[in-house]
Structure formats: structure tokens, C-alpha cells
Amino acid sequence: MYKNILRHPGPTPIPKKVQLAMAEDIISHRSEEFVELYRNTTNRVKQIFGTEQEILLLPSGGTAALEAAAVNTVSPGEEVVVITVGAFGDYFVSICEKYGFHVHKLEKEWGQACTEEELAEFLKPLKNVKAVFATYNETSTGILNPVEKLANAVHTHSDALFIVDGVSCIGGAPAEMDKWGIDILVTGSQKSMMLPPGLALVSVSDRAWKAIENNNTPSYYLNLLSYRDWAAKGMTPNTPAVTLIYGLAAVCDLIEEEGFAQTVARHELMKNMVREAMKALNIGLLTSDEYASPTITAICTPEGIDLGQFMKHLKEKYHLDFAGGLGHLQGKIFRFGHMGYCFPSDVLQAISLMEAALQDFSYSFELGAGVKAAQEVFLAAHRK
Numbered sequence: 001m002y003k004n005i006l007r008h009p010g011p012t013p014i015p016k017k018v019q020l021a022m023a024e025d026i027i028s029h030r031s032e033e034f035v036e037l038y039r040n041t042t043n044r045v046k047q048i049f050g051t052e053q054e055i056l057l058l059p060s061g062g063t064a065a066l067e068a069a070a071v072n073t074v075s076p077g078e079e080v081v082v083i084t085v086g087a088f089g090d091y092f093v094s095i096c097e098k099y100g101f102h103v104h105k106l107e108k109e110w111g112q113a114c115t116e117e118e119l120a121e122f123l124k125p126l127k128n129v130k131a132v133f134a135t136y137n138e139t140s141t142g143i144l145n146p147v148e149k150l151a152n153a154v155h156t157h158s159d160a161l162f163i164v165d166g167v168s169c170i171g172g173a174p175a176e177m178d179k180w181g182i183d184i185l186v187t188g189s190q191k192s193m194m195l196p197p198g199l200a201l202v203s204v205s206d207r208a209w210k211a212i213e214n215n216n217t218p219s220y221y222l223n224l225l226s227y228r229d230w231a232a233k234g235m236t237p238n239t240p241a242v243t244l245i246y247g248l249a250a251v252c253d254l255i256e257e258e259g260f261a262q263t264v265a266r267h268e269l270m271k272n273m274v275r276e277a278m279k280a281l282n283i284g285l286l287t288s289d290e291y292a293s294p295t296i297t298a299i300c301t302p303e304g305i306d307l308g309q310f311m312k313h314l315k316e317k318y319h320l321d322f323a324g325g326l327g328h329l330q331g332k333i334f335r336f337g338h339m340g341y342c343f344p345s346d347v348l349q350a351i352s353l354m355e356a357a358l359q360d361f362s363y364s365f366e367l368g369a370g371v372k373a374a375q376e377v378f379l380a381a382h383r384k
Contacts, residue, residue, distance in 0.1 A: 002319045007350050009139045009168055009296045009323055009337040010191035014247075018194055021250035022243045029242055035234030041245055042231070044252040047260055049185055050176035051203050056227040057248075058200040059241045062167035062188030065200035067095050068222035069163050069184045070133070072212045076100030078130040081123065081160070083114045083150070087140035087326045088165065092133040099217065104129070110141050110329060111298070113291035116149035123157040130211075131161040131183075137169030140326040142287050142298035142335065144173065151181040161208050167191060170201075171255070172267040172295045172339045183208040189244055192267075192295055194251050194340040199244040204228075267294035269381050270338040270347050273374040274299075277351045280373035281358070281365050286333055295339035298325075300332065305361050307331050313360065318353040344378050 006013055027033045042055040049055065058065050070092070074080055079102045082092045089107075096103045106122045108114050114134070123129065132154045136147050147164055154162040161183040166175060170185070171192030177185045183205040189195035204212070204224060212224055226237040255263055271294045278285055284300030287293070301307040307324070311334060314320045325333040338347055351370045358365060 005318075005320045005346075005350065005353070007320065007322055007337045007342075007346075009335055009339065010188070011197055012191055012194065012337060012340040013342065014196060015194055015250070015254060015341045017254060018247045018250045022196075022247040024243075024246050026242055029235060029240050034242065037245060037249065038231075038236075038240075039234045041249045041252060044256070045201060045248070046203075048171055048175065048255065049201075049203050050174075050180075051178045051185070053177070053203045053205060054228065054231050056202045056204070056224065056231055057236060057240060057245065058202060058222070058227065059198065059236070059238065060200045061197055062165070062186060062200050063091065064222060065186040065188070065202050066092060066165055066167075068202065068219070068224055069186055070095050070101070070131075071099055071217050071219050071222060072224045073161055073163065073184070073208060073215055074099070074101050074130050075215055075217045077102060079104065079126065079128050081106060081126065081129055081132045083119065083132070083134040083145070084108070085112060085114055085135065085141060085143050085145065086110050086138035088138055088167070089135045092135070092165065096133065110327070111143065111286040113143050113145050113287075114150065116146065116153045119150050119153040120157050123153065123160075126158070129158050129160040131163050132158070133163045134165070136164050136166040136175075137173060137293050137295060139168040139296060139335075140298075140329065142285075142293045142296050143291050144169065144293045146291070147182065148176070148180040155181050161211055163208075168339070169293065169295050171251075172263065173293075174264055177203055177205070189248070192339045193248070194254070195244055195247050199241045199248065202227075264294070266343065267339065269378065270294070270342060270344060271297065272381075273344060273347045273377045274336055274338060274351070276377050277370035277374040280369040281355070286329075295337070297336045297338065298329075298333045299336055301334070302358060302361075302363055305358075305363060307334060310357060310361060314354065314357045317360070318357060320350055320353045320357075344374075348374055348378075
């Protein structure tokens with residue numbers, strides 16, 4: 001019996017401390033104990049979002065929270081801009097079209113980020129945009145959009161709300177919601193937040209609350225005004241994922257023990273280790289270094305190798321589980337997740353096993369070159 005080495009972009013490995021916290025006896029979501037748990041935990045999450053606003057907890061996946069962000073702020077027929085640089089940007093397009101919004105799609109080639117200048121030019125001829133939707137970290141391509149600069153373009157060239165999907169990076173990437181001018185920021189539990197799937201976290205700016213209060217699109221389970229009202233009582237409107245909130249409190253313990261700045265630095269370090277290792281192995285990367293994600297790296301198929309067979313071999317012989325490509329990138333890339341409960345030692349392990357599999361497939365390279373390159377990045381960081 002072997003341990004599965006999960007290097008996916010979510011779900012991701014769960015720390016033992018979090019697992020044990022979730023094994024606590026269940027409590028009523030209308031009890032004083034729950035109120036204390038809810039208030040204490042959501043207050044501690046604020047530093048991860050970079051906000052003084054309330055953190056709302058939805059018993060759902062991240063997609064439901066993205067839908068909540070859309071349906072609560074925009075009415076059918078109103079204009080929105082959706083920035084899409086991959087599969088999950090297209091999610092926002094689908095949600096907005098489903099609700100009858102007039103969608104202006106700013107689409108970039110997969111593997112490229114959207115720049116402030118591109119968004120500014122796109123917004124200039126548009127006069128009635130209600131909201132701009134963007135993906136902070138595009139899971140399908142390993143791109144980290146420059147959302148701070150994108151927020152500046154939104155607020156300089158429109159009166160629109162800026163709504164950001166941070167599902168695959170919040171907890172592992174810098175986030176300054178208030179300072180940057182993000183109006184709604186969303187994440188999910190199963191990625192950098194080191195929890196099982198089933199909990200979404202949402203924060204809303206004062207500007208966005210005003211828009212929500214004046215919005216007439218009906219919603220019930222995803223009504224953010226209801227979540228705000230119940231959050232004031234230290235509760236949720238419907239039965240929450242109590243065990244996941246226990247786990248979230250333990251996640252906050254771990255992040256506070258490490259220090260959030262160091263958590264962010266660890267993710268940046270692991271990104272650099274993976275990228276330098278692939279360069280040393282002469283394996284292509286989908287994205288540029290400038291916009292590379294700190295939580296997931298999209299790696300091109302090694303020359304001369306059938307990717308499907310390679311990934312199957314990695315999992316069956318070495319128990320190393322990467323994610324494949326999505327959409328038109330299926331069979332062309334694989335995705336190396338290094339987020340949440342992942343450390344430089346885990347990255348070195350995965351690169352070493354990947355080298356073993358490359359040798360099995362007679363790929364031409366110097367054995368140990370990738371591991372050495374990753375080690376050099378790690379050692380250089382620790383000399384500073």
C-alpha cells in the first residue's frame with residue numbers, strides 16, 4: 001500500500017492538524033459555541049484577504065460563490081466585462097450569460113495574462129459597464145493576472161465594480177482587497193486554504209454592498225444580503241459546513257504560526273524551484289516568468305513523450321499524481337500543483353520522481369539536473 005502523492009491544483013493535501021480539528025464533535029449552528037467559532041475564525045481570515053470587511057462563509061464550492069457575486073450585483077440586460085485567460089475565466093462568461101447579462105469578453109490567448117493597458121483600452125469605448133470580472137489565478141494555464149493593476153484600470157476608466165475569482169490562489173498569493181480596490185473577492189476551501197471541498201469564502205466592499213442593495217435580480221440560497229444579516233449574528237442563513245469551519249480555524253493556526261508573509265514567500269519559492277527544474281530538463285513552460293502562478297505551474301509535454309502514457313506511468317509506478325490540461329490544452333500540458341500544504345521538500349520529491357519516469361521513457365537529459373536546479377533555488381533563498 002502506497003501513499004498517493006497529490007500534486008493537483010485542488011483538492012490538495014490536508015494537514016493532520018486540520019483533519020483532527022474536523023473530527024471534533026459536531027455542534028449546532030445556532031449555538032453560542034458556533035457563534036464564537038464563526039466570529040473568531042472569520043476575523044482571522046481577514047488578513048489572508050487583505051480586508052477589514054466581513055468574510056462570509058457559504059456551504060458550497062467556489063463556483064457557487066462566483067455565481068453569487070454575479071447574481072447579487074448585476075441585473076439582466078446590464079453590461080459587464082469578463083476578462084478570460086483560460087477555462088475558469090470562461091466560467092465567469094457562462095455564469096453571466098446564463099443570467100442574461102450583456103457580456104463584453106476580453107479574451108487572451110491561453111498562457112498569457114491581461115495587462116492594465118489592455119484592459120484600459122478595452123474599457124474606454126464602453127460607457128455603462130456595471131461590473132468587471134477577472135480571474136486572479138487561472139488554474140488551467142498557471143497564469144497570475146496582475147489584479148492590482150487591473151483594479152486601477154477598472155476604477156480609472158469606469159464606475160464598474162471589480163469582482164475577482166481568487167479560488168486557486170488566496171492563501172498562497174498576496175491579496176490586498178481593500179488597498180487594491182477589489183469589490184468582491186472569492187475563494188474556495190480545497191486549494192491554498194488546505195481544506196476539503198465544500199466551503200466558499202467571500203468578502204464584499206462597501207461599494208459592492210450598495211450595488212447589491214439596489215439590485216433587483218432575485219436570489220435565495222445565494223443571497224449575499226441574507227449572509228450579511230446572519231453574519232452580524234455570528235451565523236449563516238442555512239446550515240453551514242460546521243466541520244469545515246473547525247478545519248478553517250486550524251488552517252488559521254497554521255498560517256499564523258508560519259506568518260502569512262512567509263506563507264506567500266514559500267509559494268513563490270516553490271514556483272521558482274519548479275520552473276528552474278523544468279528549464280534544466282529542457283521541458284517547456286506554458287507561461288512567462290513574469291506572470292507565472294505561485295500555486296500551479298503549467299508544463300508542456302516533454303518532447304517525444306505521449307503525455308497520457310507518461311502521467312499514467314507516473315501515477316502507477318511512482319504514485320505521483322499531476323493534473324492534465326483542460327480544453328484545447330488537453331494532451332499538450334500537465335499541471336504541477338504546489339499550493340497549500342506543500343513545501344520545498346515535496347517539490348524536490350516530485351521532481352525527483354518525475355526524472356525517474358522520464359528516464360523510463362528514454363527522454364534525453366542529465367539525471368539529477370532538475371533536482372539540482374531546484375535545490376540551487378532553494379539554497380539561494382535560504383542564504384539571504
